[in-house]
Amino acid sequence: MPSSEGAEVNVEVTVLLGAPGSGKGTQAKEACKEGNFIHLSTGDVLRAAIKKGSDLGQKAQTFMDAGNLVPDDLMIGLLEDTLKGYEKNSRILLDGFPRTDTQAEALEESSANVTQAIYFNVPEDLLVERITGRRVCGNCGAVFHTSFRPAEDDGKCDNCGGELNHRADDVEEVVRKRLEVYWKQTEPLIDFYKKRNKLKEVNANQPIKNVQAEFRKFFV
Ligand code: AMP
Numbered sequence: 001m002p003s004s005e006g007a008e009v010n011v012e013v014t015v016l017l018g019a020p021g022s023g024k025g026t027q028a029k030e031a032c033k034e035g036n037f038i039h040l041s042t043g044d045v046l047r048a049a050i051k052k053g054s055d056l057g058q059k060a061q062t063f064m065d066a067g068n069l070v071p072d073d074l075m076i077g078l079l080e081d082t083l084k085g086y087e088k089n090s091r092i093l094l095d096g097f098p099r100t101d102t103q104a105e106a107l108e109e110s111s112a113n114v115t116q117a118i119y120f121n122v123p124e125d126l127l128v129e130r131i132t133g134r135r136v137c138g139n140c141g142a143v144f145h146t147s148f149r150p151a152e153d154d155g156k157c158d159n160c161g162g163e164l165n166h167r168a169d170d171v172e173e174v175v176r177k178r179l180e181v182y183w184k185q186t187e188p189l190i191d192f193y194k195k196r197n198k199l200k201e202v203n204a205n206q207p208i209k210n211v212q213a214e215f216r217k218f219f220v
Pocket of ligand 1 (some may be wrong): 042044062067068178
């Protein structure tokens with residue numbers, strides 16, 4: 001994955017690993033509030049592209065709606081383009097990429113410096129409930145849950161009053177497919193990073209504040 005016209009990108013990347021619903025996006029958003037990090041969620045980038053009706057969005061939508069992965073060539077190109085837009089030495093929390101071996105290799109070969117991969121460990125049987133109850137603010141992106149983190153005013157975001165949405169791929173049938181894809185294609189990346197001595201682990205099956213405390217220990 002060469003950088004543009006030989007320019008050094010040199011951003012520092014922490015990869016966030018974990019199944020859909022493991023809470024990595026929530027933690028990344030919290031961490032970014034203090035301004036030292038940039039949260040790059042490839043899922044968010046794709047959803048924005050769909051909303052805009054761009055070529056990328058149109059190509060990605062069918063895969064996403066079915067709970068499948070968007071093809072590697074599209075995703076690697078997308079990451080490459082996005083990384084080029086950051087200032088040197090930016091600290092990126094990379095959420096949702098890599099999801100396959102090919103993507104992980106491409107990231108290692110890029111000019112981004114992957115310093116660590118943090119694995120959010122949650123027992124498999126909790127994931128479906130966590131994802132299907134998820135609600136996301138259409139305005140600021142804050143994440144709520146109908147049981148575990150309900151908004152004070154039902155249907156409205158606590159932060160900005162924006163409308164809370166239920167993602168089309170957060171319905172049970174699609175969630176089961178996404179989890180199947182995760183176990184098959186993405187879970188093996190835990191080993192990929194372990195072999196490179198980059199793997200750290202967080203127990204993500206505890207209250208958000210406790211997960212946050214464990215997560216923060218990896219950034220000193
Ligand atoms: P997420 O918001 O991370 O759960 O991603 C939502 C959907 O976007 C996934 O189910 C995939 O269809 C697609 N997607 C996001 N990131 C990637 C990626 N790195 N590789 C392939 N597909 C992706």
